[in-house]
Amino acid sequence: MRSMKLIIFISFVCCCTEGVSLFGKQKFKDYWRKFCGLNDCYEELGLGANATKAQIRRAYRDLSLIYHPDKNPGDSIAADKFRRVALANEVLTNDEQRKKYDYYNENPAEYFQLYGSYLEYAYAPKSSILTVFIFLLIFASLIHYALQWNHYWRVVAILKSAAIKRLPLTGGGSVLALDLRRQADDILKNEQKKANKKSTRLTKKEEKDKLETILNQLINQIPPDETPPDLVKPAFSEILFFKVITFPFTYGHIILTYIKILFKRVQNKELTEIEKQIIIERYLPGVALTWDTLSDQDQDSLLAQDCHIRANFDKWTTENIITTSDAPINTKGTLSAKDKREIRQRRKNPVSTITTE
Numbered sequence: 001m002r003s004m005k006l007i008i009f010i011s012f013v014c015c016c017t018e019g020v021s022l023f024g025k026q027k028f029k030d031y032w033r034k035f036c037g038l039n040d041c042y043e044e045l046g047l048g049a050n051a052t053k054a055q056i057r058r059a060y061r062d063l064s065l066i067y068h069p070d071k072n073p074g075d076s077i078a079a080d081k082f083r084r085v086a087l088a089n090e091v092l093t094n095d096e097q098r099k100k101y102d103y104y105n106e107n108p109a110e111y112f113q114l115y116g117s118y119l120e121y122a123y124a125p126k127s128s129i130l131t132v133f134i135f136l137l138i139f140a141s142l143i144h145y146a147l148q149w150n151h152y153w154r155v156v157a158i159l160k161s162a163a164i165k166r167l168p169l170t171g172g173g174s175v176l177a178l179d180l181r182r183q184a185d186d187i188l189k190n191e192q193k194k195a196n197k198k199s200t201r202l203t204k205k206e207e208k209d210k211l212e213t214i215l216n217q218l219i220n221q222i223p224p225d226e227t228p229p230d231l232v233k234p235a236f237s238e239i240l241f242f243k244v245i246t247f248p249f250t251y252g253h254i255i256l257t258y259i260k261i262l263f264k265r266v267q268n269k270e271l272t273e274i275e276k277q278i279i280i281e282r283y284l285p286g287v288a289l290t291w292d293t294l295s296d297q298d299q300d301s302l303l304a305q306d307c308h309i310r311a312n313f314d315k316w317t318t319e320n321i322i323t324t325s326d327a328p329i330n331t332k333g334t335l336s337a338k339d340k341r342e343i344r345q346r347r348k349n350p351v352s353t354i355t356t357e
Contacts, residue, residue: 145234
């Protein structure tokens with residue numbers, strides 16, 4: 001009884017497998033138009049797959065007489081049918097072509113394996129992915145470069161407006177704006193002294209235009225090491241394209257530097273000042289304090305006391321209080337980016353801190 005049930009179960013599985021294979025058999029479609037395209041060559045001639053070559057030629061002759069363009073002038077449907085009939089005759093009367101066509105009809109998977117899936121071909125990208133990526137990267141870089149210049153000119157306009165209006169520090173002004181206005185006033189007074197006394201006095205608009213011209217010259221003359229970050233002119237080397245291109249080299253150099261430092265510390269070798277600075281920068285809080293915001297005296301002190309060693313750095317931070325122009329802070333304090341820029345500017349240019357409200 002059990003053996004009978006097993007035989008029935010195996011027979012059922014075999015029937016289901018065969019049914020699924022027949023039902024799921026992929027129908028042959030000549031998407032690449034190697035033969036008759038999406039149409040069946042035999043159906044176009046009204047014949048079966050067992051038709052002889054004589055039957056194929058007779059069927060073609062009869063159909064060509066019916067659908068010939070000379071007998072159906074202006075009929076696009078008849079002309080298309082004539083073209084398909086002629087193509088079917090050409091394929092089926094060629095022994096080699098017919099053999100391939102019959103084989104692919106029975107084994108459509110072989111056709112797709114040889115020529116590829118039509119869907120993959122139809123929806124495949126027509127352009128190289130690398131080409132598209134480079135194009136998008138260049139496009140994004142140009143936009144990035146334009147936005148950088150837009151930001152730069154906006155900052156310059158705000159700075160000039162604050163200088164012209166003499167805005168105080170508490171009213172939207174800045175140390176740099178007040179200092180630029182003081183320098184511009186000095187230049188304007190000297191030019192007026194040199195001018196002829198009989199010359200007409202400048203109107204308010206002319207004086208404002210002259211002041212803007214002088215301010216533009218003063219802004220362009222700011223030394224690079226004293227230029228605030230927002231006033232640095234955009235450079236091509238800072239755009240996205242060059243950053244992506246140089247990314248492997250930049251970070252590869254950083255990684256190699258850290259590996260070199262690691263080996264030196266393991267072997268107890270002397271580090272260079274740059275290598276010590278890299279280690280100390282890792283100890284600094286970052287947002288609260290960075291290497292650039294430290295005074296030259298503090299930087300020299302950190303390097304002289306070998307603060308690249310963590311114990312020495314912790315000892316130094318407990319013994320020293322870093323003083324800014326406004327108030328003393330320690331390395332655990334917090335400063336905004338705006339405050340840090342102003343502190344750095346004051347340290348680099350102490351004269352600009354002498355302002356009047």
